[in-house]
Amino acid sequence: MMLRSHTLLVLSLIFIYFFLAASFGYSFDATQLKQFKSSKQCMRCNLSFADLTGGLNLSGANLSGANLSDAYLSGANLSGANLSGANLSDANLYGGMLARANLSGAILTNVYLYGVNLDNVNLSSTTWIDGKKCKPGSIGVCNK
Numbered sequence: 001m002m003l004r005s006h007t008l009l010v011l012s013l014i015f016i017y018f019f020l021a022a023s024f025g026y027s028f029d030a031t032q033l034k035q036f037k038s039s040k041q042c043m044r045c046n047l048s049f050a051d052l053t054g055g056l057n058l059s060g061a062n063l064s065g066a067n068l069s070d071a072y073l074s075g076a077n078l079s080g081a082n083l084s085g086a087n088l089s090d091a092n093l094y095g096g097m098l099a100r101a102n103l104s105g106a107i108l109t110n111v112y113l114y115g116v117n118l119d120n121v122n123l124s125s126t127t128w129i130d131g132k133k134c135k136p137g138s139i140g141v142c143n144k
Contacts, residue, residue, distance in 0.1 A: 036061075059097075069107075079117075 032046060037056075046067045056076045065085040072092050079099040087107045095115040104124040109131050123138040134142035 036063075084122075 056073075058081055059077050059079045061078065061081045063086050064082045066083070067087045068083075068091050069087045069089045070091060071088070073096055074092050074094040075096060076093070077097045078093075078101050079097045081098075081101045083106050084102050085105045086103075088111050089107050089109040090111070092112045093116050094112055097117050098121050099117050099119045100121065102122045103126050104122045105126065107127045108129055109127055111129055113129065118140050121140055123134045123140070123142050124136045126134045126138070126142065128134055128142045128144070132142075132144050134144060137143070
């Protein structure tokens with residue numbers, strides 16, 4: 001009986017921990033998302049887990065240093081956007097446009113890039129999908 005109540009207590013505490021972590025630590029800031037959608041400016045903002053699908057036109061947007069980890073950017077137009085130093089780990093960019101974007105120093109670990117146009121994309125010092133760094137001067141292709 002004692003072991004059963006102890007197990008129930010431990011499971012309850014684990015559930016509460018994960019609920020609080022999901023609620024406070026791992027979600028985007030709604031104010032920053034609203035600002036970003038209206039101005040296309042969001043330097044150093046947290047948009048992790050934000051749903052940015054729907055063919056958003058973010059061409060030329062300034063997202064330098066932004067946290068876009070786990071963001072859903074499927075079909076988004078990010079051509080010419082400044083994503084230098086941005087964290088895009090585990091993001092979904094399926095079918096998006098990144099032509100002429102600046103991804104220098106960005107983190108692309110585990111990013112889903114199927115169907116993405118990388119023409120003339122600056123990938124210098126970018127952490128690539130496999131976790132390896134692209135050499136300086138990498139344009140359109142990650143030279144390791």
